[in-house]
Amino acid sequence: MAYYLHILIMINIYILLILGMNLLLGYTNLLSLCHAAFYGIGAYLTVFALMKLNLSFFPALIFVCAGTVVASLVISLPSLRLHGDYFILVTLGFMMVVFSIMYNCVPLTNGPYGISDIPRPTFFGLIKVDGIPGYALLTTVLSASSIALFKVLVQSPFGRVLRGIRDEEIMVESLGRNVFFFKVLAFAISAAFAALAGFLYATYVTYIDPTSFTLDESIFILSAAIIGGTGNIIGSIVGAIFVIIMPEIIRAIHIPDTIAPNVRQIIYGMLLIILMYFRPKGLLGKYEFKK
Amino acid sequence: MNRTQTILEIDGISKRLHGRGNQESFLVLEDIDLEVKRGKITALIGSNGAGKTTLFNVISGFSRSDSGSIIFYDEQMNTYNLLPMSPYQIASLGIGRLFQNLSVFKNMSLIENVLIGSGEKDGEFPFASFFKKSIRVVEQNRTRMAEDIIDKVLGDTYTKTELDFGERKKEKLSQKFRFLHPLSRFVSRYKRYGDIFDTPLSKMIKNDIFYRDASDFSFGQQRLISLACLFMGDYDLLLLDEPTAGVNPQIIEKILNAIEKMAKESGISVFMIEHNMDAVLKIADYCYFMDDGIITHFGSPADVLGNPKVRREYLGI
Numbered sequence: 001m002a003y004y005l006h007i008l009i010m011i012n013i014y015i016l017l018i019l020g021m022n023l024l025l026g027y028t029n030l031l032s033l034c035h036a037a038f039y040g041i042g043a044y045l046t047v048f049a050l051m052k053l054n055l056s057f058f059p060a061l062i063f064v065c066a067g068t069v070v071a072s073l074v075i076s077l078p079s080l081r082l083h084g085d086y087f088i089l090v091t092l093g094f095m096m097v098v099f100s101i102m103y104n105c106v107p108l109t110n111g112p113y114g115i116s117d118i119p120r121p122t123f124f125g126l127i128k129v130d131g132i133p134g135y136a137l138l139t140t141v142l143s144a145s146s147i148a149l150f151k152v153l154v155q156s157p158f159g160r161v162l163r164g165i166r167d168e169e170i171m172v173e174s175l176g177r178n179v180f181f182f183k184v185l186a187f188a189i190s191a192a193f194a195a196l197a198g199f200l201y202a203t204y205v206t207y208i209d210p211t212s213f214t215l216d217e218s219i220f221i222l223s224a225a226i227i228g229g230t231g232n233i234i235g236s237i238v239g240a241i242f243v244i245i246m247p248e249i250i251r252a253i254h255i256p257d258t259i260a261p262n263v264r265q266i267i268y269g270m271l272l273i274i275l276m277y278f279r280p281k282g283l284l285g286k287y288e289f290k291k
Numbered sequence: 292m293n294r295t296q297t298i299l300e301i302d303g304i305s306k307r308l309h310g311r312g313n314q315e316s317f318l319v320l321e322d323i324d325l326e327v328k329r330g331k332i333t334a335l336i337g338s339n340g341a342g343k344t345t346l347f348n349v350i351s352g353f354s355r356s357d358s359g360s361i362i363f364y365d366e367q368m369n370t371y372n373l374l375p376m377s378p379y380q381i382a383s384l385g386i387g388r389l390f391q392n393l394s395v396f397k398n399m400s401l402i403e404n405v406l407i408g409s410g411e412k413d414g415e416f417p418f419a420s421f422f423k424k425s426i427r428v429v430e431q432n433r434t435r436m437a438e439d440i441i442d443k444v445l446g447d448t449y450t451k452t453e454l455d456f457g458e459r460k461k462e463k464l465s466q467k468f469r470f471l472h473p474l475s476r477f478v479s480r481y482k483r484y485g486d487i488f489d490t491p492l493s494k495m496i497k498n499d500i501f502y503r504d505a506s507d508f509s510f511g512q513q514r515l516i517s518l519a520c521l522f523m524g525d526y527d528l529l530l531l532d533e534p535t536a537g538v539n540p541q542i543i544e545k546i547l548n549a550i551e552k553m554a555k556e557s558g559i560s561v562f563m564i565e566h567n568m569d570a571v572l573k574i575a576d577y578c579y580f581m582d583d584g585i586i587t588h589f590g591s592p593a594d595v596l597g598n599p600k601v602r603r604e605y606l607g608i
Binding site: 149152153156157158160161164165166167168170171172173174175176177178179185189231286287 | 351353377378379382383387388390393396397398399405406407408410412413414415416417418419421426430520524
């Protein structure tokens with residue numbers, strides 16, 4: 001049972017990450033390669049909030065999301081005036097910088113040794129969420145609430161402007177909307193989703209190190225968003241379920257552990273190629289990313 | 292110059308395009324002076340490459356000029372120099388733009404295409420509806436207004452295929468939810484299924500059409516959708532770049548009527564680039580002729596189009 005709950009927890013965490021990516025890719029037509037950086041910043045800020053500031057659940061969550069949003073502004077304010085490949089390159093650079101800081105700034109992050117014994121959060125200093133069933137419940141509630149929030153967001157007039165930007169940025173600008181401002185907001189909200197995922201990951205695993213927040217992870221989240229499909233919510237959920245369950249299926253069919261990761265990479269690669277060829281919108285997507 | 296009669300005043304606008312490598316730079320706009328009268332339709336004509344769209348890009352902030360000034364007078368006679376402003380600031384002053392090559396948001400529904408043009412920006416801040424309940428009411432009003440505009444602008448352009456499609460859809464839904472029909476009379480939550488049976492076909496077709504992607508419409512209808520989007524905004528001046536290009540005569544008529552109605556009834560000023568001379572003669576009050584980046588003629592459409600030089604150089608007659 002614990003195994004299935006663990007899968008559920010990971011799916012919930014990835015739903016949050018992919019929703020954030022979907023807001024950028026599927027609703028704003030921005031391809032970002034630094035989503036894992038915000039995931040990592042969220043996780044390290046969680047450590048700071050829980051171990052140094054001794055905050056309880058909600059204050060820690062707000063602190064982590066707010067901190068990550070501020071970090072997102074550092075990259076979004078100078079880069080979101082760029083378009084296409086140039087923007088992608090800047091996000092790639094930011095990913096490298098954040099990873100280097102996480103890996104090399106030992107006094108702050110404990111570098112490659114990582115940080116262990118991260119405490120589980122407590123609600124109002126009284127109720128401690130502990131154990132896999134408790135975490136499965138917590139992540140499910142948070143993931144379901146985030147899906148509901150995301151739905152409200154993308155169906156609101158704000159979401160409509162984002163979809164306008166996705167389709168024809170120039171026309172949105174000519175209708176009196178500050179496209180740059182809306183992109184900054186979308187980037188910040190996307191980072192907040194990643195921060196929430198980082199919060200849950202850090203407190204669930206109780207150990208983090210920089211290798212969980214690499215460029216590979218950013219590409220993995222991006223692939224999951226593309227496989228599931230962008231421009232709607234169901235695509236993000238399907239993407240998360242797919243990328244978490246597939247390695248387990250590979251494990252179930254008894255592929256030796258030594259080659260399983262490589263087989264997984266090969267399958268991802270093949271799937272992406274097949275999908276891009278036959279179904280560029282992803283499995284259940286509504287929108288096809290354009291350069 | 293009488294300020295109350297002028298809405299846009301362009302003075303000495305020049306723009307030089309710089310070639311790559313050894314290519315020489317050239318003047319695409321040369322010392323342009325012109326005026327757009329308030330509540331009137333002013334046409335800008337000229338051959339391809341004369342610089343008309345570039346001038347529109349400069350007015351709406353998408354391109355920078357090298358010299359000159361562009362002054363906009365709003366209804367309260369406040370003056371604004373448009374040159375240092377960004378496109379969204381210019382649009383917010385009340386200057387709308389219809390593009391030559393872009394017309395609709397293709398992956399958005401028809402109703403959304405019109406709603407996004409709303410001059411009322413309430414609720415566009417993320418999660419605004421959580422903090423302000425009135426935003427839902429604003430959105431409902433906006434939607435009603437958009438539906439009205441679509442009805443007026445596109446109403447009679449729905450094709451037989453679309454009407455057939457609506458009829459088929461109604462039939463399909465009626466079959467699908469037949470088992471809920473008796474319930475719909477007694478249980479309110481099933482009322483919407485009952486609506487399928489009771490709603491008039493015209494309403495069903497409209498609902499279907501409103502929520503269809505804009506890319507599913509014909510080019511002419513897309514042009515009308517982009518005009519409907521502009522009607523949603525609160526504009527004093529519209530810059531229309533070839534509004535009738537590539538559409539059939541029936542829709543051209545509709546577009547021209549809509550533009551004329553806007554100018555005459557709502558007092559909106561229109562500055563439009565147009566190659567359709569019948570359209571210019573029919574609706575424009577004034578006409579400018581541009582040749583190689585220079586305004587060479589101005590007057591009533593009949594005068595300008597009757598000028599031998601214009602006829603020779605532009606119309607080839």
